[in-house]
Amino acid sequence: MTCTKCSGKGDCDSFFLPLDDLLRVLTGKWKMRLILCIGMESKRFNEMKRCHEISPRILSKELKELEMYGIISRTEVNDSLKTVNYALTDIGTELIPIIVQFQKWGRDYRQKFLLQMK
Amino acid sequence: MTCTKCSGKGDCDSFFLPLDDLLRVLTGKWKMRLILCIGMESKRFNEMKRCHEISPRILSKELKELEMYGIISRTEVNDSLKTVNYALTDIGTELIPIIVQFQKWGRDYRQKFLLQMK
DNA sequence: TGCCAAAGTATCATATTAGTAACTGGTAAC
DNA sequence: GTTACCAGTTACTAATATGATACTTTGGCA
Numbered sequence: 001m002t003c004t005k006c007s008g009k010g011d012c013d014s015f016f017l018p019l020d021d022l023l024r025v026l027t028g029k030w031k032m033r034l035i036l037c038i039g040m041e042s043k044r045f046n047e048m049k050r051c052h053e054i055s056p057r058i059l060s061k062e063l064k065e066l067e068m069y070g071i072i073s074r075t076e077v078n079d080s081l082k083t084v085n086y087a088l089t090d091i092g093t094e095l096i097p098i099i100v101q102f103q104k105w106g107r108d109y110r111q112k113f114l115l116q117m118k
Numbered sequence: 119m120t121c122t123k124c125s126g127k128g129d130c131d132s133f134f135l136p137l138d139d140l141l142r143v144l145t146g147k148w149k150m151r152l153i154l155c156i157g158m159e160s161k162r163f164n165e166m167k168r169c170h171e172i173s174p175r176i177l178s179k180e181l182k183e184l185e186m187y188g189i190i191s192r193t194e195v196n197d198s199l200k201t202v203n204y205a206l207t208d209i210g211t212e213l214i215p216i217i218v219q220f221q222k223w224g225r226d227y228r229q230k231f232l233l234q235m236k
Numbered sequence: 237t238g239c240c241a242a243a244g245t246a247t248c249a250t251a252t253t254a255g256t257a258a259c260t261g262g263t264a265a266c
Numbered sequence: 267g268t269t270a271c272c273a274g275t276t277a278c279t280a281a282t283a284t285g286a287t288a289c290t291t292t293g294g295c296a
Contacts, residue, residue: 018221018223018224018225018227018228019150021224021228027141070231094223099137102136102140102216103133105136105212105213106135106136106137106139108209109209110135110139113187
């Protein structure tokens with residue numbers, strides 16, 4: 001791991017592009033929550049809307065983005081109501097252990113840093 | 119790991135607060151780059167400004183935020199020029215293995231998903 | 237005296253994100 | 267035939283993020 005613009009190796013982009021990819025699929029208020037929610041078991045649109053207090057506009061936008069990034073899949077169910085199912089893809093599922101590590105750091109952080117400030 | 123608003127356990131906040139903490143200290147265009155840059159060895163303001171193509175206003179803002187979050191420390195060096203040194207704190211250093219895991223996922227993602235789209 | 241570098245600040249402009257509220261078109265149950 | 271549920275869309279607003287550019291203050295040096 002190198003700050004290559006400092007060390008002059010010239011491979012800065014190939015180093016940061018994968019990092020930016022991950023950040024893109026996890027940042028924002030909702031993506032991590034939705035990934036975890038869907039990760040438990042596949043979900044329908046209104047199921048997620050009720051779960052979290054998210055507006056349909058935002059939910060629709062977030063789901064489209066995650067689908068575009070290849071993190072979730074969208075399947076229309078063939079029932080009388082035109083329900084739609086969202087599930088994690090393989091690469092999307094591989095985000096779960098990363099989010100678990102987030103949790104670990106975050107809990108450590110809250111103990112070490114936030115609590116000592118009070 | 120539970121989407122508690124779905125399962126009804128009622129500890130949703132205590133689950134998501136640590137996740138939000140981590141996201142807060144890593145999101146945006148610059149924070150991860152600066153953490154890695156400083157992680158290599160402590161850096162001065164203008165050193166970082168030259169390294170990356172970042173405007174002084176943004177650099178100043180990002181550094182202040184990271185300091186406020188307890189991720190980096192700021193020390194004024196006692197030389198004739200009023201130089202300032204930025205270094206990672208302990209909890210800040212613990213972000214490095216997480217960023218390494220980002221890298222790993224990101225490289226995997228680029229192979230599995232991005233390349234097959236071409 | 238004039239120029240340079242250090243670490244920022246001030247001002248203004250644009251882009252992105254998140255949100256509310258109202259609405260669409262189809263099905264189905266009462 | 268009205269009410270409710272399905273998966274969204276449209277229009278508008280507010281807040282936040284990012285950016286370029288010029289300027290400031292302190293001190294060293296020729």
